[in-house]
Amino acid sequence: KAGVTQTPRYLIKTRGQQVTLSCSPISGHRSVSWYQQTPGQGLQFLFEYFSETQRNKGNFPGRFSGRQFSNSRSEMNVSTLELGDSALYLCASSLEGAYTEAFFGQGTRLTVV
Amino acid sequence: AQRVTQPEKLLSVFKGAPVELKCNYSYSGSPELFWYVQYSRQRLQLLLRHISRESIKGFTADLNKGETSFHLKKPFAQEEDSAMYYCALSGGGSARQLTFGSGTQLTVLP
Numbered sequence: 519k520a521g522v523t524q525t526p527r528y529l530i531k532t533r534g535q536q537v538t539l540s541c542s543p544i545s546g547h548r549s550v551s552w553y554q555q556t557p558g559q560g561l562q563f564l565f566e567y568f569s570e571t572q573r574n575k576g577n578f579p580g581r582f583s584g585r586q587f588s589n590s591r592s593e594m595n596v597s598t599l600e601l602g603d604s605a606l607y608l609c610a611s612s613l614e615g616a617y618t619e620a621f622f623g624q625g626t627r628l629t630v631v
Numbered sequence: 632a633q634r635v636t637q638p639e640k641l642l643s644v645f646k647g648a649p650v651e652l653k654c655n656y657s658y659s660g661s662p663e664l665f666w667y668v669q670y671s672r673q674r675l676q677l678l679l680r681h682i683s684r685e686s687i688k689g690f691t692a693d694l695n696k697g698e699t700s701f702h703l704k705k706p707f708a709q710e711e712d713s714a715m716y717y718c719a720l721s722g723g724g725s726a727r728q729l730t731f732g733s734g735t736q737l738t739v740l741p
Contacts, residue, residue, distance in 0.1 A: 521674075549727045561717065561731035574728045608675065612727050617663050617682045620729060622675040 520544065522611050522623035530629045536597040539626045543590050543611030549573075550592040551620065552584060555606040564607075567592055568614070599630045633658045635720050637732035644708050645740050652703040652735045654692075654718030663721040664701045665729070666692055670714045678703075678716070688712070708739045 523542040531537050543550050552564040563576040567586035584594040590611070596603055606627050610620040634657040644650045656662060664681040679687045681694040681701060692703045701718060718732040 551727050551729070553729075553731075560733045561729075563728050563730065566727050568727075576728070610727075610729075617680050618727070619677045619680070620727060624674045 522609055522621050524607075524609050524623035524626050526626060527624065528627045528629075530631060531599050532631055533599055533601060535599050536595060537599060537628060538593050538595045539607055539609075539628070541592045541594075541609030541611075541623060543592070543609075544621055547611035547613055547621070548590050549612045549614060549618075550586055550590060551610045551612075552592070552594050553608040553610065554578075555608055555625070556604075561608070564594065596628075601630050604628060604630045633662070633720055633722055633730045635718050635730050635732035637716075637718055637735050639735045640733065641736050641738070643738045643740060646710055647707050650705050650708040650712070650737065650739075652716050652718075652737065654701045654703065654732055656699050656701060656718070656720050658699075658720060658722065660722060664692075664694055665719045665721070666690070666701075666703050667717045667719055667731075668714050669717070675717070708737075710739045710741060713737055713739045 525540045549568045551566040553561050555561045566574040570586045581597045586592045606625045608625045609623045612618045612620045636655045666678040667675050668678045669675045690705045694701050715734050715736050717734045719729045
């Protein structure tokens with residue numbers, strides 16, 4: 519079956535702009551989570567969506583937002599980009615239930631200049 | 632607050648030698664613990680989870696609640712084990728939120 523797909527793979531944006539990243543989960547997975555990966559902070563949880571509702575949120579400013587559509591596809595948006603937002607953004611999808619495996623996409627590499 | 636600590640950023644062993652990647656966690660409830668691995672140029676993937684109590688690719692990990700540890704072990708390392716390993720914790724319940732350690736880059740030397 520097809521894995522988690524993230525688009526685009528690479529992005530270069532200017533400070534102050536906004537950006538939207540997309541994630542298509544594995545078919546049948548209704549939970550989609552987003553993570554930010556940087557050399558300094560490692561992998562940090564951004565938020566999780568389930569059935570179009572944000573179920574959990576990490577410690578990130580309000581400039582980071584997301585949404586999920588009825589087909590479980592998810593987008594995350596970052597407004598007023600800062601240089602520190604440069605990172606690899608990973609999306610993961612999973613089935614509902616305890617101990618379920620999170621399947622990760624290959625990520626979107628965002629560079630803010 | 633939940634926290635995962637992997638004290639070794641880099642670890643090198645020779646092929647055939649035993650390997651242990653350390654992971655300590657902090658969580659007040661009953662955590663779900665995982666090891667994820669990222670091979671070169673591949674996506675992050677699950678290696679094993681503590682509830683399964685199984686051996687994957689020769690790796691095992693035992694949850695020690697007294698020491699709040701979940702160390703990953705393999706008796707005989709192989710060159711193909713070279714990768715980045717992340718220990719991760721989930722607080723359980725319905726929400727899928729993983730707290731990751733900083734990762735250990737394992738290099739198995741020939």
